[in-house]
Amino acid sequence: MKYIVQKFGGTSLNTAELREQVAAKIIHAVKEGYHPVVVVSAMGRGGESYSTDSLLSLAYEVSREIPGRESDLLMSCGEVISGVVLAATIRGKGFPAVFLTGSQAGIITDDNFNDARIRRVDPQIILEHSRLGKIVVVAGFQGVTEKGEITTLGRGGSDTTAAALGVALEAVCVDIYTDVEGIMTADPGIVNNARLLETITYNEICQLAHEGVKVIHPRSVEIAMQKNIPLRVRSTSSDAPGTLVTNDSQVYKGAIDITRDRIVTGITQKTGITQLKINMPETNASAWQVRIFKGLALAGISVDFINASPEAVVFTVKDEMAQKAVEILENLGMQPVKRPGCVKVAAIGAGMTGVPGVMAGIVDALTRENVAVLQSADSYTTIWVLVQQEDMVKAISALHQQFLD
Amino acid sequence: MKYIVQKFGGTSLNTAELREQVAAKIIHAVKEGYHPVVVVSAMGRGGESYSTDSLLSLAYEVSREIPGRESDLLMSCGEVISGVVLAATIRGKGFPAVFLTGSQAGIITDDNFNDARIRRVDPQIILEHSRLGKIVVVAGFQGVTEKGEITTLGRGGSDTTAAALGVALEAVCVDIYTDVEGIMTADPGIVNNARLLETITYNEICQLAHEGVKVIHPRSVEIAMQKNIPLRVRSTSSDAPGTLVTNDSQVYKGAIDITRDRIVTGITQKTGITQLKINMPETNASAWQVRIFKGLALAGISVDFINASPEAVVFTVKDEMAQKAVEILENLGMQPVKRPGCVKVAAIGAGMTGVPGVMAGIVDALTRENVAVLQSADSYTTIWVLVQQEDMVKAISALHQQFLD
Structure with a gap:
């Protein structure tokens, strides 16, 4: 089975219109013969007020002393809401879909609440649904400890979930959908001639991220790199291929012993x-x-x-x-x-x-x-x-x- | 078929006694069920005067104006000599072995004489011999252009050949045999407490190499990293496992989302x-x-x-x-x-x-x-x-x- 992981950020899920666009991307992948596993973030700021921040402030109105395990439980609701809504949108278009929490999707973490790390992924339930032809929608940014406590992943959030699922499913690709076309040679708001990069190595994108590029979290890049799962940073609102993140020399002038045309990426x-x-x-x-x-x-x-x-x-x-x-x-x-x-x-x-x-x-x-x-x-x-x-x-x-x- | 690439440097091949040791390593791999593909350097300095340097000085005694293609042809003899001798040593121990030049082994390079880069590997001939149960010994540090000119690889030399073969054969591992036990936390000549590292990431070893550690060339690490082929830096004169170079998180505290115990590697x-x-x-x-x-x-x-x-x-x-x-x-x-x-x-x-x-x-x-x-x-x-x-x-x-x- 050819799996593809598609990750959609909160701002892509804010409105019914945007969710239609997202559903179209997913159905397109099905038609191309992939089994999509979709990772969602909570709806973003300016959305329908189910964002992680607004959920937290709801609780903080009651008390500032929420224990870590309960604030994580609360925060995990943001992705449940957006995931359930997206799964319903997909079914509305006539395609079978199922929503899974991070826990149900087998994202096993340590018990470091608010900034948990994924220890392993047990994709059994995803595989069962996928084999039945269902599109699987997974809540990003969350997992479960071995003892059954719900956790959230902190920095890197849903990108980390997507990369970990990509590794566990040996996905053909992990598509990170964003509001930009991909990784640019420079900030297009600063440089008119900034160009989209077709390809970039894991190391280069990690370094760009550490030096200020916000598109993807270095933690998720590090996870994908473990099994050389290609990442693709691309836009929700276009069909452009985006930027492919890979170490494969075949895309760098086609030689096994890499020669690079560009001094600066x-x-x-x-x-x-x-x-x-x-x-x-x-x-x-x-x-x-x-x-x-x-x-x-x-x-x-x-x-x-x-x-x-x-x-x-x-x-x-x-x-x-x-x-x-x-x-x-x-x-x-x-x-x-x-x-x-x-x-x-x-x-x-x-x-x-x-x-x-x-x-x-x-x-x-x-x-x-x-x-x-x-x-x-x-x-x-x-x-x-x-x-x-x-x-x-x-x-x-x-x-x-x-x-x- | 489970391939393993074993690379031996020149100083491991200098004397008959050392070559016996090398042959034992290779035969051990066969007994463990692997198909070894062995990459050799020219015999080192202090050896039997077939080193790359002594071959070149032989020619320079005649003229300083040797064309690049001819100095490469000459230099390529160093590995042919050591490879033929090693293959004979292996056969002397009752195991079938065949020697291949870089060209015969399908190492296709650009035509940048003296510092050629490997464009692709066509391992057909290696595979044919290997399938017949033969141990294949390949001359490192050399290749051939599409037009049939013999080239040498320059920096990185035989390590680069080994890594490229590892990628082409999807080898279980590329073992780089050296005169040290592996990668150390510091130079043991400087720090008494320097320890052997069990594992290290591709990036870390690349950085160590750029900053002065001579054990392996960063170019070969970059090649192996393309397909996540594990490298192992180990000693010819011991059976210790050496240092494993990998991005696989399973070896880093076993978690998919890596937590590292060590701040400094x-x-x-x-x-x-x-x-x-x-x-x-x-x-x-x-x-x-x-x-x-x-x-x-x-x-x-x-x-x-x-x-x-x-x-x-x-x-x-x-x-x-x-x-x-x-x-x-x-x-x-x-x-x-x-x-x-x-x-x-x-x-x-x-x-x-x-x-x-x-x-x-x-x-x-x-x-x-x-x-x-x-x-x-x-x-x-x-x-x-x-x-x-x-x-x-x-x-x-x-x-x-x-x-x-």
Whole structure:
């Protein structure tokens, strides 16, 4: 049996019209000879108020002290509602469909309520329904412990469910339906010439996701990668093929020993970043460094883009954490220099490994546009630069022109 | 048929005694029910003078102007010699064996002599021999173009052949036999407590290889990863299982949604590095930066660990390139400050993603040992620090103690 997993986010399920569109995608897969297993999120914000957030606020009106297992039970209702409604929509179009909760679908998790991890998938019930020719709709974002407690998956949510089912069913593909056409070379709101990527590797999309691309959660990519199940990021509102996520060299110039045409696959940005710089004293720089990083870690402040040297420690935090970070540092007797409103731009590509002059190209492009590089770093597949907010559009456009136009 | 690919490096094939050991490994695989396909390198240095280098110097004694296709033909003899000798050794032990050149084994490459890439593998002849119960010995490091020209694979060499055959044969495993027990948490020559890793992901081993671990070439890892063919790095001189390279979550705490016990998987170092620092002028910093990186790229000097800021550009080059880099920069009217004899230490682990306080732990460990951090950088799976050569052992030991003891 050829299984395909189709995952639809909350905003695709908000209205009857959208659900018709989703049902059409599913029925199309049936007509192409696949057995679809459909994963749904809760209806999104602006929808019919059955979103996870609105369910939680309902309970919080009563008490702020809801135990983890009960808030998870409550939150799991969001996907039950959207799944039951979607299954009914499909049946209304004359196709047999059945809805399963995460528990019924065999999504077995640990008991870390609110952020459970999937331990294994027992797809027996899915298989039974599927063999009878039924379209199976599964509630995303939820599972069950070995002891029968309902859990929710936290970060990655329904994408994680979809990827795990893809692995368990050895699906031909896991289609992640979104409101964008796929993965772009850059944010089309910033770069006019941004193009849709036909293909991307698991690693590249993980890195893009870590550096700010919101389309898919890295956790689900990591799951799919375990068995090389191809992911496809595509649009609910079009028939375009979207972006295929795979390691298969056959799609990369067709050679087993991969040669990549592109040095840079994509450019992404994280906005709202504050750079902090602390000049080190003549002596005892190391002790200061320990105090800085321990102090910030204890306060739960994530630091990034760290450059520690005997002269200075430079790093970035999110804008909203900057004041707290400054206070901690000042309490330690330090005088941090704060540069708020920065943007971390990352150029990512598995093809840059071993290619000379990539940094020269980046600095050249940015200089042509008079963009000052506040800080930089590089790994063998990524170059990061920190720029000022007002330079962001110029910076990303210049890099896109240099490597991707 | 259950295929297993076994790759033996040149130093494992140098003497008759070592070849007996190798033959025993192969025959053991047959007795376990596998069809072994054996990939060999040329006999190593210190061997019987049929190494790739000695073959080339033979030709260079006649002329320095050997055309690429002919130097490749010549170099390909190294593996033919070791392969024929090994096949004879196996037959001497009463097992049928056949030797195939890269061309006969169906390794089809592009025509980039000296550094060809494998386009596809046509394993027909391997399969025919294997089906007849023969042990197939294949010359590594070589292939043939569509037009019949013999090529050599350059970087990655025989590991690349082994991985490509593993993919083509859908092998149960590709065993890379080396003179070490497997992948270690750190260099055991530096850290007494260095441990053998039972498992590691493809990404982690790629990163370790890029950061200085010599055991396996990243190119072969990338090939095996395409079809999730497990690699095993193990020792020719023992029966220990070595280190398994895989993405399969079943080996990582058994959960489909991976939870990793370890924050840091391994620590590695690149020695012989010079840090160069160029202070920027008050104005026109960008123009200087362009001149620096273009000048170095044009001269073919690889730069790494780049931190460009409006105040200074800091980066590293290999010690042996430092003088040339300094000359280029001085010719541009700059006065680089040179710090030779540095070591780039990398702590690598897929488990550090999203874990707070990793940098605090690193700085803390290094400070306890009075190690000054000259420069640092971080990605979501790696933290790099630059230290002085005399601090290297202390630095790596301290990090190992912090994260891996």
